[in-house]
Amino acid sequence: MVDRTDTKQAQPAASRRSFLKASLLGGAAVAAGTGVARAAGDPLITEIQDWNRYLGEGVDVAPYGKPSEFEAHVVRRSVPWLTADPVSSVNFTPLHELDGIITPNGLCFERHHGGTATIAPADHRLMIHGLVDTPLVFTMEDLKRFPRENRLYFLECAANGGMEWRGSQLNGCQYTHGMIHCVVYTGVPLRYLLEEAGVKTSGKWLLAEGADASAMTRSIPMEKALDDCLVAFKMNGEALRPEQGYPLRLCVPGWEGNMWVKWLRRLEVGDKPWAQREETSKYTDLLANGKARRHSWVMDVKSVITSPSPQAPVTHGKGPLVITGLAWSGSGTIKRVDVTIDGGRTWQTARIDGPSLPKALHRFYLDINWDGSELLLQSRAIDDQGLVQPTKNELRAARGENSIYHNNGIQTWHVNTDGVVENVEVS
Ligand SMILES: Nc1nc2c(c(=O)[nH]1)N[C@H]1C(S)=C(S)[C@@H](COP(=O)(O)O)O[C@H]1N2
Ligand SMILES: [Mo]
DSSP, rough: OOOOOTTTTOOOOHHHHHHHHHHHHHHHHHTTSOOOOTTTTTTHHHSSHHHHHHSOOOOSSSSSSSGGGGGTTTOOOEEEEEEEETTTTEOOOOGGGOOOSSOGGGSSEESSSSSOOOOOOOEEEEEEEESSSSSSEEEHHHTTTTTTTEEEEEEEETTTTGTTTTSSSSSHHHHHOOOOOOOOOOEHHHHHHHHOOOOOOTEEEEEESSSSSOEEEEEEEEEHHTTTTTEEEEEEEEEEGGGTTTOOEEEEEEEGGGGGSEEEEEEEEESSSSOOGGGGGSSSSETTOOEEOOOBBOOOOEEEEEEEETOOOOOOOOEEEEEEEEEEEESOEEEEEESBTTSSOOOEEOEEEEEEOTOEEEEEEEEEEEOOEEEEEEEEEEEEOOOOOOHHHHHHHHHHHHHSSSSOOOOOEEETTTOOOOEEOOO
């Protein structure tokens, strides 16, 4: 641990927020030198401000609330050159602006293959057929009469970081790691619906299909379907957002995002996988020996420092610096996150804060006293199965250079002496 009691490195920059923080924290923050002395003569302290002088807006100005106008920069963003058309495209969660482990609904990245379907819940149907005793069709109302559960899960697109396989490319964790979100789902365990239909003993696979224009279809092994899959209609307490599959989506915890079929309308029970586009031409990886990896469902153990990062530079100068990030594993919980500030020469154990739940994001922090010199920041996650996040070189040695999907390699950010951060690779 770095000593936080050094007051010699106090920065004089004026900031009301830091002042208040320092005052509230009392001794600890004073010792850390984040700026009590700056208060003298600050008009934000000595003058009455408009927001103090005039009444504010009353209730009901926004029946559905929105973030503060000062947070207008916190939005999903896309990379226009990445795809030919926005209806079959992706945008990215602004991870560098978020804290904790929950992704606000309006900031969950979107990945559509045929645009967002607009479906009135009264018109939505879910069919179960194939190798079942009784083919069934459920309305949304029917589904809401089954016992339901609440579970926090991350959803990561298998292509998250795909652009970074051969080297660092996109300047920001929003773009390198932002095809992930983590929300509380409310839904019915898929097992209950399958039990209701009665799966025949020959039924070993499930085909899930979406009602959108892409009619996305994926094969899911029955073992997983009966284990922890959910048919969800709520996220973070409210109805699914249209972008996330309103009124109904499949949750396939810990497994690649592509399998989480949105606008879920059909489940077919079969005896073998279907070999759909999304499990043959897509979501497979060509290995160095010319063979392709397929059915690579589980999302591997992974982490990233979200701040500092290229879109979240260090603007306060040397002294106390909060390094924070996210870690996750499709196999379980995160047991430990190591952070290096010197490109991997020395590692420190980060502090994981908040709930540690299986197949959900974990938040970690390393609080340091920055001496103002260049940093090479990396994080390395280890899950409860003992799986360790690999370096990019280790990953390329195992899977070759042609992969796109399942890049869980260690990310490096270079922080220069001005606090500017860039995406670099140290393997
Ligand atoms: N019906 C349907 N389901 C879909 C898709 C789609 O285009 N149509 N995209 C898939 C892909 S590739 C991913 S990564 C996730 C993205 O979920 P999100 O839009 O909630 O982030 O949804 C999956 N489910
Ligand atoms: Mo995806």
